[in-house]
Amino acid sequence: MTETPNPYIIDADTLTGEMHPIRRAVIALGSNLGDRLAALQGAVATLADTPDVWVTAVSPVYETEPVDAPEGSEAFLNAIVLADTTLPAHTLLDRALAIEDAYDRQRPATHNAPRTLDVDLIVLGDRLSHEDRLRLPHPRAAERAFVLQPWFDIEADAQIPGVGTVKELLEATDRSGIALREDLVLEVE
Numbered sequence: 001m002t003e004t005p006n007p008y009i010i011d012a013d014t015l016t017g018e019m020h021p022i023r024r025a026v027i028a029l030g031s032n033l034g035d036r037l038a039a040l041q042g043a044v045a046t047l048a049d050t051p052d053v054w055v056t057a058v059s060p061v062y063e064t065e066p067v068d069a070p071e072g073s074e075a076f077l078n079a080i081v082l083a084d085t086t087l088p089a090h091t092l093l094d095r096a097l098a099i100e101d102a103y104d105r106q107r108p109a110t111h112n113a114p115r116t117l118d119v120d121l122i123v124l125g126d127r128l129s130h131e132d133r134l135r136l137p138h139p140r141a142a143e144r145a146f147v148l149q150p151w152f153d154i155e156a157d158a159q160i161p162g163v164g165t166v167k168e169l170l171e172a173t174d175r176s177g178i179a180l181r182e183d184l185v186l187e188v189e
């Protein structure tokens with residue numbers, strides 16, 4: 001006879017493992033190469049499939065003019081994902097980079113070269129980080145309409161810790177280069 005596990009017995013890993021608080025993660029997605037919508041949709045699905053990550057909201061999709069990108073770059077599709085997670089910051093970053101790699105993201109030497117998929121961590125709770133490998137909050141988010149607008153759409157009272165409210169930051173940003181794509185919708189299973 002097979003033994004039914006007793007749900008009241010806590011296994012050793014749970015007792016000795018490091019516990020992490022639940023924190024809110026704000027994740028920015030961007031693509032300006034190949035099937036842009038498929039890349040964004042794949043990133044949402046993969047994040048939603050990630051253990052200890054619970055996707056709570058996905059923004060509308062915006063078509064956006066390239067900012068600080070090489071001459072002749074194509075327009076981006078951008079969106080924001082909100083998730084609750086118990087993952088430590090570096091584990092979540094590694095997951096984001098692995099999702100980029102899964103979409104064949106090349107890492108050419110050219111600054112801001114076209115990319116099939118970019119997955120950036122914008123904020124993770126109140127976590128601050130000043131390493132090259134992980135900067136939190138994301139240092140360029142506060143001036144990027146392609147991050148602030150979709151984020152504001154799904155969280156009107158959002159804040160960038162230590163920086164300000166997304167509403168005020170957005171009001172101070174040039175929004176002329178972004179356009180809502182109502183015809184493109186990202187699904188969460």
Ligand SMILES: Nc1ncnc2c1ncn2[C@@H]1O[C@H](COP(=O)(O)OP(=O)(O)OP(=O)(O)O)[C@@H](O)[C@H]1O
Pocket residue numbers: 093096112118119120121122131132133134135136137138140
């Ligand atoms: N908050 C963050 N989110 C994602 N990557 C980060 C973050 N902070 C630092 N990095 C590091 O940045 C590197 C990614 O650089 P990448 O060339 O993708 O920048 P980018 O996303 O193109 O530009 P930008 O950061 O201006 O959006 C990664 O190796 C990662 O370790």
Ligand SMILES: Nc1nc2c(c(=O)[nH]1)N=C(CO)CN2
Pocket residue numbers: 029030031064065066067068069076078112118146
């Ligand atoms: N419109 C737009 N411009 C960009 C973007 C992006 O996602 N959207 N990402 C960049 C580097 O990550 C640089 N420039």
